[in-house]
Amino acid sequence: MRATRDKLEVLAARVIAWQSPAMQSIRTIRFRGLMFAGLLLAPVLSLADTKIEPLALAGQTATHDPATIFKENGRYYMFGTGRGLRTAVSSNLVDWVEGPPVFPAPLPWTTNAVPGFRGHTWAPDLIRVNGLWHLYYSVSTFGKQVSAIGLVTSPTLDWMSPDYRWTDRGPVIHSRVGDPFNVIDPSLFQDRDGKLWMAYGSFWKGIHLIELDPKTGLRRDTNSAPTRLAWNEMIEAVCLTRHADYYYAFVNWGQCCRGTNSTYEVWVGRSKAVTGPYVDREGKDLVDRGGTMFLESAGRYIGPGHIGVFTEGGTNWFSYHYYDGENRGRSKLALGQLEWTSDGWPVAKSPSSVSSSPK
Numbered sequence: 129m130r131a132t133r134d135k136l137e138v139l140a141a142r143v144i145a146w147q148s149p150a151m152q153s154i155r156t157i158r159f160r161g162l163m164f165a166g167l168l169l170a171p172v173l174s175l176a177d178t179k180i181e182p183l184a185l186a187g188q189t190a191t192h193d194p195a196t197i198f199k200e201n202g203r204y205y206m207f208g209t210g211r212g213l214r215t216a217v218s219s220n221l222v223d224w225v226e227g228p229p230v231f232p233a234p235l236p237w238t239t240n241a242v243p244g245f246r247g248h249t250w251a252p253d254l255i256r257v258n259g260l261w262h263l264y265y266s267v268s269t270f271g272k273q274v275s276a277i278g279l280v281t282s283p284t285l286d287w288m289s290p291d292y293r294w295t296d297r298g299p300v301i302h303s304r305v306g307d308p309f310n311v312i313d314p315s316l317f318q319d320r321d322g323k324l325w326m327a328y329g330s331f332w333k334g335i336h337l338i339e340l341d342p343k344t345g346l347r348r349d350t351n352s353a354p355t356r357l358a359w360n361e362m363i364e365a366v367c368l369t370r371h372a373d374y375y376y377a378f379v380n381w382g383q384c385c386r387g388t389n390s391t392y393e394v395w396v397g398r399s400k401a402v403t404g405p406y407v408d409r410e411g412k413d414l415v416d417r418g419g420t421m422f423l424e425s426a427g428r429y430i431g432p433g434h435i436g437v438f439t440e441g442g443t444n445w446f447s448y449h450y451y452d453g454e455n456r457g458r459s460k461l462a463l464g465q466l467e468w469t470s471d472g473w474p475v476a477k478s479p480s481s482v483s484s485s486p487k
Contacts, residue, residue: 178422180477180478181429181478183462185463186224189224191206191208191449192385192449193449194447195207195208195254195436196316199440203217203286208252209252210248210249212229212247213265214229215227215228228287230249230294233247234249237298241267242272242276244269245267245268250312250313251265251434252314253436255317257345261284262281262345263279263280263294273304274303276300276311277312278299280295300326300347308332309332309334309354311329312329312364313330313434314326314328315327317368317369324340324341324345325338327368329366331364334356338355356404356415357377357403357404358415359417360419363379364384367436368402375399376406377399377406378396378474379394379396382433384431386451387451390431393424393425393432395420396419422474423464429462432449432450434448435447447462448464450462464479
């Protein structure tokens with residue numbers, strides 16, 4: 129972007145050099161205006177779409193770190209950070225009703241694995257594998273590296289169903305002081321070949337990836353080192369997805385949990401392999417602070433983050449939370465639409481209306 133601007137400035141100087149002083153001023157203004165418009169219409173157009181207004185939601189939308197939204201029997205389900213994990217349900221993606229927490233009390237292994245944990249459970253993610261819903265969640269305390277990601281499964285998400293029950297499958301992975309990662313913020317992804325992957329991480333040395341066993345939902349090889357995908361001084365809340373022949377890693381830079389002072393932004397890179405390397409639009413590796421901005425604060429919608437991508441009925445959606453600048457900085461659920469440029473980069477879009485929601 130900078131190199132293109134510099135070349136155009138040199139061309140502008142050459143074009144106007146032979147003009148009279150008055151004409152130089154006129155032509156300089158006109159040329160630079162055209163140059164600016166040309167830059168906006170260049171292939172980097174998506175960078176101008178990083179500020180959006182999300183779909184207007186109603187009902188119980190107070191949430192933080194929402195899991196990827198899934199649909200079961202005509203209803204959409206959302207899980208988020210909270211005591212025992214918060215839940216909500218909607219019939220149309222717009223009107224949300226709060227449900228019961230997943231855990232009435234902390235599971236016994238969690239308080240043993242993470243001293244100080246008292247049931248305030250973080251940053252879940254959801255995926256359906258082999259006919260069971262797999263819910264992964266973070267067990268930690270603020271700013272500490274002693275953490276774990278756990279797994280529970282259920283045949284249904286409908287808490288009114290007699291089949292509704294979450295079965296504890298135990299911890300998937302731990303982190304301890306001195307490890308190169310902090311195991312929170314899981315993101316689940318099952319590839320076309322059936323392989324199941326989990327990315328995770330917060331601060332320390334960044335975002336990492338492990339392979340899971342689809343039969344158990346637990347780690348496939350506990351002796352293999354996790355693969356590092358991305359790093360920045362302040363990075364977390366990864367989301368893995370695939371579009372065409374590329375894998376995409378969305379990550380959050382900045383700080384959360386500070387209301388209107390939160391600095392979250394969503395950045396993205398892509399790779400030809402799920403294990404990386406992931407690079408940004410300029411070709412810089414995400415491990416070396418690379419990243420192309422996808423979403424940033426816009427007006428009242430402050431510190432957007434923790435996205436989850438889902439597609440239905442030909443519409444690509446992403447869920448996330450933001451801090452409401454018009455409601456004392458409280459975190460709320462948000463929905464945006466996802467489009468793709470001709471060269472395969474994601475662009476955030478404001479949904480035009482509720483009628484654009486999937487059927």
